Amino acid sequence: MKIEVNNLSKSYKSTKALDHVSFTLSEPKIYGLLGRNGAGKTTFMEILSGHILASDGEILIDGENPFDNQRLTESICLIKEGDNFKRDLKVKNVLRIYAYFYPTWDQELADELIKEYNLNLNAKVKALSKGMASALGIIVGLASKAPITIFDEPYIGLDAAARKKFYDILLEEYEAEKRTIIFSTHLIDEVSLMFEEVLILQDGKLIMQEEADTLRDQAYAVSGQVEDVEQFIADKEVIQSKQLAGMMTAYVYGHIEQATSAGLTAEGIPIQELMIYLTETKGA
Template identity: 70%
Template sequence: MKIEVENLSKKYKGEYALKDVSFTLEEPKIYGLLGRNGAGKTTFMDILAGNILATSGSIRVDGEDPFDNRRITESICLIKEGNNFKKDLKVKQVLKLFAFFYPGWDEELAGNLVKSFGLPANAAVKSLSKGMESALGIITGLASKAPVTIFDEPYIGLDVAARKKFYELLLETYEADERTIILSTHLIDEVSLLFEEVLILQEGSLALQREAEFLRENVCTVSGAVEQVEYFLKGKEVIEKKTFAGMMTAYVYSSMKEARESGLQVESVPIQELMIYLTDGRKGA
């Protein structure tokens, strides 16, 4: 499903959570939606899921506004970090409710995931540990088979092994049946290799939208003597540079191949570090 965002803004009590954000998600991919706390990620996801209205601008999913639009909202599944389910419902009732709402619901997958995570089907949501409740969110999100599936920090309370299982299941289900998956996370290093495209928000604005492979191949750090590095940086977009004792290290948009051929020391920049540098409030994006 094509998602078109045009000049999208949202104000809360006079403060912008989102301000004039525009971008398009053209095709089924695993998108990483990144940014610091307060960047506007959750607000954007709530507008996309049809939960709240924008203050101005528009968001269109297959050409339609998702707000109060059953045809669109049953194609979008948003799983937040908590409070996804009524506390008095049992696990099996939650699954039945989701199966009723989502036309593409995969009953077999849901059953297999419940067993895989060891969830007690007759337990009430309020009796589940935080990790178990997160597992239930993961199960419903994956089994919904919604064409647009959104996970907002979905693994609170899960240990490393359980998070790894989630990443593996996410990739397996995506490869079996491609859809648009938007994953918002602070554990970027754990999941960055899953991303096919990265969007970074900074203080309510879009700081970056790029193919993840482009970022891996064309953003790097170069180090060497100040004069040598400055010469290499001419005409290039520089993210950050630091000097110390006659030496310079710079974060720059440049192909790894070109940087290595310059004779400088070269390292790739992890997506998590790139996000930190682009959203540093002292520098701006």
């Protein structure tokens, strides 16, 4: 399903959560939606899911607005950090409701995941620990098989082993049947290798949209004597630079081979570090 975001803005009284954001997601991929707290990620995901209206601009999915559009909302599953389900419902009733709502629901997968996470079907949502509540969200998100599946910090309370199992199952399901997966997280180092495309928001604006492989190949740190690094970066796109005791390190967007051939020390920048560098300065 093609997602077109056209001059999207959302304001809450005096706060602008999204500020004229435009981009297109044209094919099924695993997208990393990154940014610091307050960048506008959750607001964007809620508009995309049809939960709230934009103040200005629009999101179109296959040419249609998702708000109050059942055909589209049956194709979108948003799993948030918390409060995904009514607290007085039993787990088995939550799963029954979502199985009824999503035409693409995979009950066999849901049953496998219930066993994997040892989820008590007769427990009420309000009695679940944070980890078990997250497991329920993960089960719904994966078993929905919605063509657009959105995970917004979906694993609060899960330990490292349970998170890894989630990542492995998500990749298995994605490889078996492609869908658009939008993944927003602060644990970027854990999941960045899954990303096929990365979008970074800052202060409600889109500051980067790039193929993940391009970022891995072309964003790097170069270090050496100040004069040597300054000469090297003179015609380069520099993300950030810093100096200490006659030495300089610059974060550069380009081809790492150019730095090594110039006799400088160069190494790739993890996507998490790149996001930090890009968003730590106003107007980056």
